[in-house]
Amino acid sequence: MNYYNEIKQELINNEVYKKVKDISKNRSDLTTYYNVGKLLSEAGKNYGEGIIKKYSVRLTSELGKGYTPTRLRYFRRFYKVFLKYPTLSDKLSYSHYCEIIWFDESKMNYYIKITEENNLSVRELRQRIKNKK
Secondary structure (H helix, E strand, C coil): CCHHHHHHHHHHHHHHHHHHHHHHHHHHHHHHHHHHHHHHHHHHHHHCCCHHHHHHHHHHHHHCCCCCHHHHHHHHHHHHHHCCCCCCCCCCCHHHHHHHCCCCHHHHHHHHHHHHHHCCCHHHHHHHHHHHC
């Protein structure tokens, strides 16, 4: 029995599993935030802009921190921007998208492309954006 090879294989398998799990979690986050954004957009049409603040208070009360009006507006913006895109890149996290969703389409596509090609972290993407201005 070669313990080293078995140990190495266990560690490799774990790394592969974590990457698959991370991609799956990222896809779940993107889908959830897109769907929440869609619902917020529809609710806003029916009940007005004030619904964001009202939902923020209720969600925070019932689910805990993290549902500020600003964050809910980001979900809505995320939905509106990516309504045009048939698929979102699994290589970018929601945090990556939050950095670029306020840009025009060509600039946003540019940053999606360089982030994918260079496997940029959110911090590196911010730095590229800052240096480009």
